[in-house]
Amino acid sequence: MREKRSALRIMILFVCAVATTLLYLSGCGGGGSSAGKGTLKLAITDKQSDDFQNLVISVKEIRVVPAGHENAADDDPALPVLARFNPQEKVIDVMTLQFVQQALGELVLPAGTYRQIRLVLYPNPNGNQAPVNYLTLKSDPNTKIPLTTPSGQQSGLKILGPMEVKPGVINAVMIDFDPNTAVVKRGNTNEYNLKPTGIRLIQMADVLTQFGSIIGNVSSTLQNWSSATVSIKRRGSINDTTPIASGQIFAGYTSGKWQAPFSAFVPASEPGWGYKAFVNSNGFALYSSAAVPVVQGQARDLGEIVLVPQ
Template sequence: MPALKHLVSSMLLLSTTLLITSCSKDDKQDKARLQVALTDDPGDFKAVYIDVQEINVNYNDNDDNGWQPLPGMKRGRYNLLTLVNDKDTVLADAEITSGTIKEIRLVLGDNNWVVTNNGDSVKLQTPSGQSSGIKLKINMPVSGGILYKLLLDFDVAKSIHEAGNSGKYILKPVIRTILEAQGGSIRGVVLPAVLPSAVLVLNGNDTIASTYSGTGGAYMLKGLAAGTYALHYISVDSLLQPVVKQSVVVETGKVTNIDTLTLTR
């Protein structure tokens, strides 16, 4: 258990900082986490570069209102033809409000290019109607505490059209969306709550995840793969005895609620 002891020691050294910041964690307990990734169905080109600038989500049925940008967006040009055969790249990884996501909007810049099989680099023309972004219907609920992955499957063959024999190409994106829960979460309360407690998730001797309890002793560990784990509770107060809870089952798309645990001397 040397690795576990080292991790616990490191975590306990952070106790002063955690006393200041633990309150802010409680605001995220009911947030879902969304990763947006880009992948590709191949087309007959050497390279296809798209200029991704923004991703927005909408929880409303009214298309004119309710759009919210995803924080932490990785703007830039992406070569779609490197994202084939189940490869993808994460464009955004953000905490979002739980509820039903009605639509996603992918906003592209104007730096989109295609490299043809004879080596010509041609700038892609984008219809003016796409200036506000490409809107994709989702209409799926997301629950607090769960990690979701939204895969944007870009069909190059259907999305790029040659304009007659002019050598010009038009970009009209055809994108399939796949939203799936990627793991489950563990939620509970550890007392006494005067000082925070470290909560560690172990699979055998391997530490899978860790956190600290916040206001009122509440804690949540998100994005855990389905499986059976042991929870280790270690208070910042060294006079309180650590506790291990065995056989905690995590299921994909679900939050496992743990009964309130009280550490004693």
């Protein structure tokens, strides 16, 4: 599969939890906080792929993991359930949602830091029944190729944070799928695995009904790096103190360098100001882009961002 920066994006909007779970969390030292509660909202969006015609997942439930509970079992009461779905209720073809959001639900949580989102999927049926998690290729759109998702049906696809839930406000978080690393072909077979290593969380300043995106690829050939934080701020007649979008990316070694793509979803810019991207990774100088405009429904590509060791 050739390299590309296209990404399947899932923006997560969340609101409403079980009272016992909230009480448990408000007393624990991880995600809970007595300072108040915030609202997370859930929706899903996507950017087109060069290779895939459809990419369908069947979501059973969504869980959020407070800091300190990253290794907790799925039935641990410290893990609040964002939503549960019946079979066929949330069968989502993410490839149909380019710069469009499909709402999935909402959840109120204690303010604090959360480290994972877990997507638990329904298993594909055995035998000759049609799969519920599958992809089709643009070169062969009529053949459903089952996705192998063992962790998705057991402990859930573990999507790494962190993300902050601030009290008294709506907190919007985007789940961003990169098909180059999230969907992996198995050798010379016609089988594909769905892995969480290619899925990222992006924290946003607000819920967006209309938006564009900023994309790029962070890399280094001189020194290994494990993760970086990408933040987007407005610059010009508006100068943000708090990022309008931020997220953590994780490097993989491919094509002779340590690299990771990123994407951030933001409203269209206006005359007088644009967006700057900042990339911060331990051991490297802070990267700051030029201020660039963003158009609704389009991706602004910053190209290759090469980290410079300090």
